[in-house]
Amino acid sequence: MKKVPLKEFRARPKIELEKELSTxxxxxxxxxxxxxxxxxxxxxxxxxxxxxxxxxxxLLRDRRDIPEGE
Numbered sequence: 001m002k003k004v005p006l007k008e009f010r011a012r013p014k015i016e017l018e019k020e021l022s023t024x025x026x027x028x029x030x031x032x033x034x035x036x037x038x039x040x041x042x043x044x045x046x047x048x049x050x051x052x053x054x055x056x057x058x059l060l061r062d063r064r065d066i067p068e069g070e
Contacts, residue, residue, distance in 0.1 A: 006055055014063055021056045024049055 009017065028049045034040040 009059055017056050017060055024053045
């Protein structure tokens with residue numbers, strides 16, 4: 001999975017960010033399974049997925065705190 005720059009996340013609407021968050025969480029669960037079974041050698045991908053999840057959650061939290069119309 002290719003790392004998505006933060007600029008691209010910021011440009012997306014809230015609904016799309018929620019879908020992306022769901023996809024990233026599924027990917028992380030899948031990677032955990034593969035790591036546990038020893039099928040993945042590239043642990044860097046797990047780090048990138050975790051970071052992307054944190055970025056999306058932060059953007060969603062920021063958008064929730066800002067009232068509509070501002």
